[in-house]
Amino acid sequence: MTRGHLDRRSDVELVAAVVDRDRGALQELYVRHEPWLSIRLAYRCSDRTLVEEAVQDTFVTVWASADHYRATGPVAAWIWGIGIRRLLQVMRPRMSLRERLLAQRQPELVSAEDELLVGVEHGDVGVALGRLSPELRMVVQATVLDGLSCQEAGRLLGIPTGTVKTRMMRAKREMREALI
Amino acid sequence: MTAVDEWHASDHELERYAKHTIPTFARASVEAHLLTCDRCRSTLSTAVAAAPREAQTDETWSRIADRIDVTGRPLRSSTTGLQVSTASPQLMFATLAVALGVIVGVAVASATAPRASLPLFVMLAPLAPVIGAVLAFQTGIDPAGQLSSATPLASGRLPFLRAAISSGAAIFAVAIASLFVPVGLADVGVWLLPGLALTSLVVAISTWIDPKRVALGLAVGWTVVVGTWSWGRRPRTVKLDLGDFAAQRTSMQLLLVAVTLCSGTIAFARRDELPVWRSR
């Protein structure tokens, strides 16, 4: 599958080309984004085959709904939003009908908190995060870093939605204290 | 975003990230940074490509390709035959036009000239499926016909399936049109049996002679028969008595069924002899 020529199109141009059914553009997106996506998903799920399946599903979704991409954020963030939800789906294939309907309604976008964090970058936030207890850190990771809703985060971590919310509040308080 | 561009993850960090040996707080910032940085993404890609996961990547891509390389045509999950027969958009439009023509024609006639509507219906009913079948045999109706002309199914099964579908659609239209005239659905001897018999006869003879000529000949014959019958009878009321119409007699109906079966068998046996995509 090695593609001979170098594709100089930007990610946004590639997504636009995918909308126009350019299969080569999808392959280029795959070549660019599959490595980090696989690694990042592997941090959330230790089962290799499930990660591989989620990656597959992600790019099939990119192909099927590239027209849903709004050029408001980086393409990678959009792909991540799809990827983490596909991982959730393959980890918990038996969603209830209600959950399925809810998942349909939620646009696959990265949360505003994530965007903020991108701006803050390295440094204090990371250190503050490192000081949290593992339970709280996992909740912060799932919601803030992975851009999941409380419900989705609960499903990923195997805890009730209410617990996610209370842990998140505690984590915010602790981090605020650490940063001041 | 310029602030982001100034900072980059170190090669060491990326390598540890890929190997799952990075401290949590650094991991969070690497992950966030990767979302916005082409450069670090490609560094990471190179770092992992060194490991023997190229094969896995190729494998995953070919599975993705398998899932996107599927036909997007309607009816993809149904039989191949249906797909093939509905492939020509022109034929579908022509069939629809014939069907609509029958329905509208009979409806208008029954509204404006009620006395003429029944003879018109009796005449049109068997001709509509014949026209449908002959349409399906026209090479000009298929824009991609040339391209597929030399394929094994092009002159046998394909035109047959298409004829079955377009004449079926025409018969359906006739059934709807029968609601506008005083003919019950039970009077199959008037509208269904002659249609089936004429259509299968045309298809069978078409394996020897040009379908258009056959259809024209039989159509003229049929018109004369129906014309003579209705001419002598000038109905005084709208309710025309169908009782003395020949096709209502059991013996005649049996004959029509026999004709349908015989010519259907002949047509099937000789299906590859159809002069479709083999011009003289």
Place this chain on the structure above:
Amino acid sequence: MSPVPAIELTALSKCYGSKVAVGDLDWSGGQGVIGLLGPNGAGKSTLLRMLATVLAQDSGSIRVFGLDPAVADERLAIRRRLGYLPQEAGLYRSFTAFDLVDYVAVLKEITDRTVRRDEVRRVLDDVGMTDDMHRRIRTLSGGMQRRVALAAALLGRPDLLVLDEPSAGLDPDQRLRLRTVLSDVGQRGTVVLSTHQTDEVAAFCQRVLVLDRGRLLFDGAPRDLATRAAGRVWVSESPDPGAVRSWVTGDGDIRNIGAPPTGASVVEPTLDDGYLLVATEQDVRA
């Protein structure tokens, strides 16, 4: 070579009204890439359509793989081993390239879904359409549409490929690719293609037939066609009245073919010269 030649034509004729499209043609051939060269209306397409079993001859006989296309069963057997690219291949404009080739694959009796998908991808890759295979035909350029049609002809690895002007609308890169694909097929089967470009014959074909007004004027290797004009091509400063054909070349010289006068500067003949000479001699005789 197999005991039965892939193609055998005996006294083959086809007329349209009073116009002779193919006249009394005797020819046989097998493995390799065979080029039909000739002006428009020379009967190339008519001959190809008869070879592709979609046109019946007026008289004479055609045998493809020893089978008679006039007999339904034998025609079917031929079509199972045949790939045909018509001169003007219409396509369904609302279909994607993939869907269209898939449709032809269905007509070629490739029934298994997985096998068909892989075969469709293979032929589309052969013509360099992998990246664009899911785009709708109406959004493709003319050259791309032509390649889609060519891909459909390549389905099922046919033993006989009949291609009517396969290189029309292709750029030099794609032409090179076509050459590779055709010589691959020519290794184990027969390719008959038509063109009116002599350089293409030299590039693609092991054997060339020159046709004009339904008659076969030349049959042999492309090199031999050029050799036909050996010693009969010369350059001069002004048009030579003794030449049967004279034309101005790119560097401003006059190139002549015919019987050179004494002392003329005779040059090495090209395939073009050979073709022109063969075609002109026919004119003179007629």
